[in-house]
Amino acid sequence: xxxxxxxxxxxxxxxxxxxxxxxxxxxxxxxxxxxxxxxxxxxxxxxxxxxxxxxxxxxxxxxxxxxxxxxxxxxxxxxxxxxxxxxxxxxxxxxxxxxxxxxxxxxxxxxxxxxxxxxx
Numbered sequence: 001x002x003x004x005x006x007x008x009x010x011x012x013x014x015x016x017x018x019x020x021x022x023x024x025x026x027x028x029x030x031x032x033x034x035x036x037x038x039x040x041x042x043x044x045x046x047x048x049x050x051x052x053x054x055x056x057x058x059x060x061x062x063x064x065x066x067x068x069x070x071x072x073x074x075x076x077x078x079x080x081x082x083x084x085x086x087x088x089x090x091x092x093x094x095x096x097x098x099x100x101x102x103x104x105x106x107x108x109x110x111x112x113x114x115x116x117x118x119x120x
Contacts, residue, residue: 016061020051020068022076027051031064040067044078049085051075 020027028050035057043052055064086094090105 016053016064016068020072020075022072022079025079027075027079029053029068031055033057033059040064042068042071042074044075044082046078046082049082051079 016031017029020029030050030052032052033055037054037056039056040059041054043054045052053064053068083095086092088094088103090103093100093102095101
C-alpha cells in the first residue's frame with residue numbers, strides 16, 4: 001500500500017496559528033487535541049496570558065480555524081478583562097491578595113530569606 005496519498009493530505013493541512021491578534025494585543029494560542037473531547041472549546045487563561053483551544057480527534061484544521069475566527073469577539077472581550085502585564089523589577093508593585101507589594105532589591109542585602117525560630 002502506498003502512503004503517497006496520506007503524505008499529500010498531511011502536507012496540505014493548513015497550520016493553526018501560534019498566536020491570535022486581538023485589539024492590537026498578541027495572545028499565545030495553545031492547541032490541544034483530546035480524544036475525550038466531544039466539541040471544540042476555548043478557554044481564556046489570564047494567569048498564563050494565553051487562549052486554549054481544545055479539539056476533538058478528527059477535526060480539520062480548517063474547521064478549527066473557522067471556529068477560532070468566529071469566536072474572535074469573545075476572545076477580545078476576555079482579554080480586555082485581563083490585567084496588564086506588570087514588570088518584575090526593583091520598585092515595581094505586584095498585587096498580592098488585597099494589597100500591593102513593592103519589590104525591594106539592594107545589592108548589599110543577603111539573598112536568603114530571614115528565618116524565624118519560635119518556641120513551639
